[in-house]
Amino acid sequence: MARSDRLFRLLQAMRTMPAPITAARLAEATEVSQRSLYRDIDALRAAGARIEGERGYGYRLIEDYALPPQTFERAEIEAISLGMAEVASMGDPVLAEAAASVLAKVAATLPDDREQYLLHAISQVFRPTPRYEMTPHMEIVRGACWREEALRIAYADKNDAVSERMVLPLAVVYTDRTQTMLAWCCLREDFRMFRADRLRTVSLAGSSFRPRRAALLRDYVAELKRQHPTPDARI
Known part of the structure; x- marks a missing residue:
């Protein structure tokens, strides 16, 4: 692993672990020896990071030079x-x-008083059960959207009839209770919505549609707004 990547991983560990963090825990998180860890902490301090603590006690990231x-x-x-x-x-x-x-x-970039606002926010979310039922396919869908790669899918309609098709994935939309993939359907030659819970199989088709995703998504959103006009339509 490149040293820059290792130092970034060390910063991230110090941001997320409750302080003080022992050298042993940091070494385990960054997959280095404790001797290497001490050198990395010295390097971060030399670069401007304010890290309190010492060997045998533990460390705390006070000010992160990587974030303004x-x-x-x-x-x-x-x-x-x-x-x-x-x-x-x-x-x-x-x-x-x-x-x-x-x-x-x-939190690592906030002054102390504002960090307390973040840690003790008055607005909270309580959901006894997850809002969405996760499917095994959405990570593939999100990755294909970012990389602009076509997908082959098997999709069940409301009557559970399954069809196979190739699609160009554009975005994932989170509606009230359902995840939905917005895509260009190569079978229908039109924009379509595919509910995540009806995707039976998803695989990469091995072809790229870069750099068309942004333009296709813009056209699809414009079409949806024409179909469903509201005073403040956003997707």
């Missing part, structure tokens, strides 16, 4: 906290971990 100080207002901090809590409650473990990472990174 943030001046979020209290309402903005509340919105960040609430938004990440919603993401964490959706039931997707990948996005839940990403939400926790976002909060840790933001």
Whole structure:
């Protein structure tokens, strides 16, 4: 692993672990020896990171040189906290971990008083069960959207009749209770919505449609707004 990647991993571990963090735990998290860890901490300190602590006691990241100080207002901090809590409650473990990472990174850049706003936000999310039932296909769908790769899918309609087709995935939309893939359907030669819970199989088709995704998605959203006009339509 390149040293820059290792130092970044060390910073991320110090952002997310409760302080003080022992050298042994940090070494395990970054997959290095404790001797290498001590050198990495010295390197971060030399680069401007404020890290309190010492060998045999533990460490705490006070100020992160990799992220500039943030001046979020209290309402903005509340919105960040609430938004990440919603993401964490959706039931997707990948996005839940990403939400926790976002909060840790933001907290590392805040002054002490604003960090307390984030850690003790008055707006909370409580969902006894995940909002969405996760399917094994959505990670493939999200990756294909980012990489602009076509997918082959088997899809069941409302009568459970299954059809196979190739699609160009454009985005994932989270409606009230359902995840939906927005895509260009090569079979119908038109835009289509595919509910995640009706996807029977999903695989990469081995072809790219780059750089068309942004333009296709823009056209699809415009079409949806024409079909369902509202005073403030957003997707």
